[in-house]
Amino acid sequence: MSNPPNGAARPEAKALLAALHPAMVALMDELSGVMFCAKDADGRYVLVNQVFVGRTRERSRRDVIGRRASDLFVPELAERYESQDARVRATEKPLRGELELIRHVGGAPGWFLTSKFPLHDEAGAYVGLVSVSQDLRSGDADDATIQAMARLRADIEDRLERGEVPSVADLAALAGCSPASLDRRVRRVFGLSPRQLVLRLRVDRAAHLLTSSTVPLADVATAAGFYDQPSFTRTFARLTGETPSSFRSRSRRA
Known part of the structure; x- marks a missing residue:
């Protein structure tokens, strides 16, 4: 992903770029x-994909580079994005799976699931955030669904x-319908x-606890709804490719 020059020379932009892994940035351009x-x-x-x-x-x-949400989107969207950003910065916690109806200028609106993650420099200071919004491609699903x-x-997250x-x-x-x-x-x-x-939401909950707290692994397993720590470790490793302990260690080094 090339980095346009306008706005990239500011100290704030340089601090953010230093906290991003180049391979991750390059990968974003491959996602349609x-x-x-x-x-x-x-x-x-500072960075956007096409x-x-x-x-x-x-x-x-x-x-786009160097501009704010209010420069690019209708006021209702810009205000929501800025409110989300402020929440991520204030809480130091990711925003996960936020359902949004994002309107294409001159086109039809589309449903997206948005997640935002705070970024810090080596000293732990907040330098910005990254955001991904997955197109739900909802042509087969109506808005009510x-x-x-x-x-x-x-509701699932509340129960967990x-x-x-x-x-x-x-x-x-809960959904008021048959299992089928x-x-x-x-x-x-x-x-x-x-x-x-x-299961994905359980693993998401476990991952959040592993990266945001020092809660013992056995307690993380319980909080994520697993019978015991071994079953948690096996499932987490199968789905993420690493054990909970290594996941926690890597997040602390990042």
Whole structure:
């Protein structure tokens, strides 16, 4: 991903660029259905991919770099993006799986799942954030279905917070439909089965605890709904490619 010169020479932009891995940045240009951007501590775009540019009023990255959300999007969207950014900065916690209807200028709106992660320099100072928004390609799902699935996801996360792991029958009851209908809706929106969605959210919860706290691994396993630490370790390693302990160690070195 080339880096346009305008806005890139500012100290805030340089600090952010230093915190980003070049391979990760290059990979973002290979994704056709994912908007990617990196904003510095001043709220200005430092890096974007072409998918991101396509959702703005501009035609090239050069026209986007160095500008803020309010320069590129309608006020309602810009205010929401800036509110999300402020939350990430204030809490020092990622924003995960935020369902958004992003309108293409002059085109149809599209549903996206947005996640944002704070970035820090070697001294631990906040230097900005990275954001990815996955196109749900909702041509096969109507708005009501997508919104219902967003509520279902929130319900699952609430149950996990209370130490409950919902079954498929629980999820069907929450969604007010049969298990077969639930399976179709979840696959249509998230590209996963209901069981896979619950498991992914459990692993997401575990990953957050591993990177944001010093909670013992056994307690992380319990908080993520696993029977014991060995079963947690096996499942986490299978899905992420590394053990919980190595995942935690690497996040501290990053």
